[in-house]
Amino acid sequence: MNRYGELLRLPHVKPLVLSAFPSRMAYGMVGLSIFFKTIHETNSIPLAGLAIGLNSLSGSFTSGVRGSIIDRYGQKWPIRIFVPAYVTMLLLLNLTHSSKSILILAFILGFTAPPINLSVRPIWKSIVPADVLRTAYALDTSVINASGVIGPILATTLALSSHPSSALITCAASMLIGGTALSFNKAVHNWIPEKKETDTQPLWRHPAMLLLMFEGCFIGFGWGAFNVGVPAFATLQHVPHRTAWILSTMGIANIIGGLLGGLVSRRSSPLKAMLTTYALWFVVSIPLAFTRPDWSMALVGAFIGLCGGALQVFYWEVMEAVRPRGSATASMGWLWTVEGSLAALGSAAGGWISKMYSPQICLAITTISTGCGLAIVTIGRARLSAAKRLPSSEQDLLAMEDNASPNQ
Numbered sequence: 001m002n003r004y005g006e007l008l009r010l011p012h013v014k015p016l017v018l019s020a021f022p023s024r025m026a027y028g029m030v031g032l033s034i035f036f037k038t039i040h041e042t043n044s045i046p047l048a049g050l051a052i053g054l055n056s057l058s059g060s061f062t063s064g065v066r067g068s069i070i071d072r073y074g075q076k077w078p079i080r081i082f083v084p085a086y087v088t089m090l091l092l093l094n095l096t097h098s099s100k101s102i103l104i105l106a107f108i109l110g111f112t113a114p115p116i117n118l119s120v121r122p123i124w125k126s127i128v129p130a131d132v133l134r135t136a137y138a139l140d141t142s143v144i145n146a147s148g149v150i151g152p153i154l155a156t157t158l159a160l161s162s163h164p165s166s167a168l169i170t171c172a173a174s175m176l177i178g179g180t181a182l183s184f185n186k187a188v189h190n191w192i193p194e195k196k197e198t199d200t201q202p203l204w205r206h207p208a209m210l211l212l213m214f215e216g217c218f219i220g221f222g223w224g225a226f227n228v229g230v231p232a233f234a235t236l237q238h239v240p241h242r243t244a245w246i247l248s249t250m251g252i253a254n255i256i257g258g259l260l261g262g263l264v265s266r267r268s269s270p271l272k273a274m275l276t277t278y279a280l281w282f283v284v285s286i287p288l289a290f291t292r293p294d295w296s297m298a299l300v301g302a303f304i305g306l307c308g309g310a311l312q313v314f315y316w317e318v319m320e321a322v323r324p325r326g327s328a329t330a331s332m333g334w335l336w337t338v339e340g341s342l343a344a345l346g347s348a349a350g351g352w353i354s355k356m357y358s359p360q361i362c363l364a365i366t367t368i369s370t371g372c373g374l375a376i377v378t379i380g381r382a383r384l385s386a387a388k389r390l391p392s393s394e395q396d397l398l399a400m401e402d403n404a405s406p407n408q
Contacts, residue, residue: 003135003263012127012187013136016120017143019185023083023116023178024144026171028151030055032243033167034093034106035231036159042099045235049228049351051106053344056224058110060340064203066115067333071193071326075119076183082114083179087172094168114179115333117144121316122328123187134317138262141312142255145305149251156244195326203334207383208322215376216339222369224346225353229362232354234293242293250301257309264310270317271387275378277314281307282370289364321387 008014031052038048069078089112093105124136158167182188203209231243264273284303291297323331350362377384 003132004139004259007128007132007135007139010128010132013139015185016123016127016187017139019181020116020120020178021143021147022174023114023182024147025151025154026175026178027116028147028149029155029167029171029174030090030109030151031227032152032155032231033159033171034102035228036156036164036240037093037168038099038102038106039235040159040164041097041102044099045232046351046355047099047103049232049354050348051103052228053224053346053348053351054103054107055110055344056340056347057344058107059113060110060220060337060344062111062113062337063115063118063340064330064334064337066113067118067327067330067336070115070118070329070333074193075115075188075191079114079116079119079179079183079188082112083175083183085112086114086179087176088112090168090172090175094165094172114175115329116179116182118329118333118336119182119188121332123191125320125328126191127187134264134313135262137316138258138313141261141309141316142258145251145254145258145309145312148254149248152247152251153244156241160241193326193328203324203327203331206324208386209324209331209334211376211380211383212319212322212335213338214380215373216335217342218369218372218376220339220342221346221349222366222373224343224348225350225362225369226346226366227343228347228350229354229359229366230293230297232351232362233297233359236354236359237293239293246293246298246301249298250305253302253305254309254312257306257311258313259309260306261310261313264313269388270314270321271381271384274311274314274318274387275381277307277311278374278377281311282367282374285367285370288367289360291363318384318387321389322384 034051034055035048038051039045042048066078066082086109089105089109093102093109096102096105120140121137124140125133128136154170155167158164158170204213230246231240234240234243234246261273261277281304284300284307287300288297288304291300319331319335346365350359350365353359353361353365
């Protein structure tokens with residue numbers, strides 16, 4: 001773990017991690033806050049799933065556009081514009097009580113989602129040496145997963161308390177604090193978008209990116225169904241409070257998996273590491289549909305989280321290796337547009353499936369979708385061949401210099 005100690009001693013690392021964390025925690029809270037807000041006002045699981053789906057759909061659908069804006073104009077002003085808009089929409093959503101208003105405001109809320117993760121991920125390449133970049137990605141992934149642990153616990157606890165409105169209020173406050181801190185962060189100010197090459201293919205015509213987008217369709221839909229299937233299953237079993245500790249168990253394992261992924265030797269190529277971890281991720285998800293909202297789901301979720309946390313690290317390395325030059329943020333944004341849009345459909349379908357049939361069908365869809373994603377990247381791995389290579393120090397340094405500010 002000395003690698004993480006050395007990483008945290010580098011300039012800009014701690015301020016970047018700490019300033020982004022409250023906003024990431026808000027994103028960890030928002031899904032369940034909307035879910036329980038809708039349940040509280042309408043007592044309808046399908047409507048709750050639809051509300052999450054609409055919010056995810058509008059947020060993800062515009063993610064690519066936000067990424068393209070950042071690649072062209074930088075990060076500071078997009079964050080400063082989107083953060084207050086998002087906070088305002090959260091507070092308005094908290095004040096409404098009709099099902100129609102909740103669905104409309106949840107949908108509009110997604111359009112105002114601040115580009116927090118889109119902004120932070122490309123910065124690492126400009127503030128850390130090449131030989132610790134994998135460790136930096138792992139730390140960033142683990143911080144996101146940590147917010148995914150704290151956020152659902154906090155959202156569920158507040159939403160089921162005697163003051164259920166405090167869930168969305170706390171979510172808004174976290175986004176305001178974190179978004180403001182990030183917009184004034186020095187690394188954000190100094191970041192300069194990459195220069196585009198004149199013969200670069202558009203993202204939607206780039207073979208490697210198309211493959212990752214196709215894979216993202218299945219992963220998005222499957223895990224969108226999971227995000228509703230778990231709280232719906234717990235609610236139908238009259239144990240809604242278990243949602244928090246099941247997801248938190250999975251989230252803690254995600255953190256551990258991400259940290260372990262950062263310790264994998266750089267002599268292991270990103271593509272090989274991703275395919276191996278992806279296969280393990282699919283295998284451990286197979287028992288998911290046979291679990292119940294108790295220790296069995298928490299145990300399977302822990303294994304899924306462990307493999308998934310490591311997979312995230314290698315996935316972003318693969319994406320970084322194969323993406324077109326000049327698309328550091330847009331490439332992530334468009335991948336999230338595809339994956340998130342399908343996740344929204346999965347969430348909306350998950351609420352209906354859980355009510356009309358069984359939430360265990362949602363969990364089965366998650367496993368099947370994961371298997372489809374594995375098949376796609378395995379069959380199409382030739383398109384990801386750039387991620388087989390271990391980048392040289394000279395290549396990493398050149399990329400860092402093109403992406404860094406002369407003031408750093």
